[in-house]
Amino acid sequence: MLGANSRSGRNFLQTPGPTPIPERVLAAMNRQIIDHRGPEFQALTHRLLANLRCVFKTKHPVMIFASSGAGAWEACFVNTLSAGDRVLFVETGHFAKGWAATAKAFGLECDVIPTDWRSGVDPDVLEARLRGDVDRKIKAICVVHNETSTGARTSVGEVRAAIDAAQHPALLMVDTVSGLGAMDFRHDEWGVDVSLSGSQKGLMLPPGLSFVCASEKALAAHRSAQLPRHYWSWDKMLTMNADGFFPFTPGTGLLFGLAESLAMLNAEGLDNVFARHERHAEAVRRAVEAWDLEVWCRNPRHYSPAVTAVAVPAGYDADRFRRLVLDYYDVSLAMGLGPLAGKVFRIGHMGHTNDVTIVGAVAAVEMGLDIAGIPFNEGGVTAAMRFLRRPY
Numbered sequence: 001m002l003g004a005n006s007r008s009g010r011n012f013l014q015t016p017g018p019t020p021i022p023e024r025v026l027a028a029m030n031r032q033i034i035d036h037r038g039p040e041f042q043a044l045t046h047r048l049l050a051n052l053r054c055v056f057k058t059k060h061p062v063m064i065f066a067s068s069g070a071g072a073w074e075a076c077f078v079n080t081l082s083a084g085d086r087v088l089f090v091e092t093g094h095f096a097k098g099w100a101a102t103a104k105a106f107g108l109e110c111d112v113i114p115t116d117w118r119s120g121v122d123p124d125v126l127e128a129r130l131r132g133d134v135d136r137k138i139k140a141i142c143v144v145h146n147e148t149s150t151g152a153r154t155s156v157g158e159v160r161a162a163i164d165a166a167q168h169p170a171l172l173m174v175d176t177v178s179g180l181g182a183m184d185f186r187h188d189e190w191g192v193d194v195s196l197s198g199s200q201k202g203l204m205l206p207p208g209l210s211f212v213c214a215s216e217k218a219l220a221a222h223r224s225a226q227l228p229r230h231y232w233s234w235d236k237m238l239t240m241n242a243d244g245f246f247p248f249t250p251g252t253g254l255l256f257g258l259a260e261s262l263a264m265l266n267a268e269g270l271d272n273v274f275a276r277h278e279r280h281a282e283a284v285r286r287a288v289e290a291w292d293l294e295v296w297c298r299n300p301r302h303y304s305p306a307v308t309a310v311a312v313p314a315g316y317d318a319d320r321f322r323r324l325v326l327d328y329y330d331v332s333l334a335m336g337l338g339p340l341a342g343k344v345f346r347i348g349h350m351g352h353t354n355d356v357t358i359v360g361a362v363a364a365v366e367m368g369l370d371i372a373g374i375p376f377n378e379g380g381v382t383a384a385m386r387f388l389r390r391p392y
């Protein structure tokens, strides 16, 4: 077996976070740190916050925290809610479940709409649940835009329409950690009250930054919310941000990288970035179909442009397969999370990737299926190439 010490060339990081970091972004971060109370930093803050608003498609403030995405999960609750408030989750997968666990830890009452973890949010089910909340006890509705654990996307526009149809006043909170920068997101147009994201997915950065965008309604809720907060306080953050500064030491090195990744997204054009993701997702799904394996997401309208989860046939171990692909080909695939452990593997096609890295990843999977002894039909690579050789 080849093994780690005979590796040459480069690792293919086909995980849906972290995603590969462009050389330009790496280079931008490789510089001396600056005083985060000085004028150069101040100018950087103003520029970053304005450019982030374009990515969230919002006129409202975007805040940057030094944390992983899970920190933003906390930030949205402690800033808008009080102990005992009721929050409704649609449990589309592992990340929706983790977010709900965060809410419980803060003493919030959690209502959960279960799903089979194989599709996005069903707006009709959500609407019916909200209509049933006649006393309007639910204070916030939490949905995950791109459920990274299952490869299913939710239409946030449909979620908004369901809430409006039920005339429900709750805040809409959306986790777009693995959506932002990979698929369309419209904070203002979709009437989202709190959106949150992270750095290590579509934004092509190392882990370590999280982002929160709050509507007028969320900011109004912030003024009366009683949960304790200090580090995550929007009030402190917005007050300091107005002058180009942060209440606590920011992740300055990562912010240099963020300026560069936002410039790259802007240069390519967000619509082109999203079309590229759709194209790569389609190429991967064609390969899966040719192998005669199963795309885990069972609703084609919800197929994620950023990640595809693939079911391995019963009796085979997806983790052993992933391990072989890493050992032999130095291609990192993502594991199944929670109840999907060992049952699915996930191919990330998010961020800094192109047609040839996608074909390379698909080739590694096809070779890996063979050495792992998993039954499959050959031809996945050919199917992906046939699709990708068409121009955009």
Ligand SMILES: *Cc1c(COP(=O)(O)O)cnc(C)c1O
Pocket: 017, 068, 069, 070, 071, 095, 144, 146, 147, 148, 175, 176, 177, 178, 198, 207
């Ligand atoms: C990655 C991810 C998160 C955040 O995870 P961290 O490990 O805390 O960065 C949250 N939600 C979704 C959907 C994700 O993909």
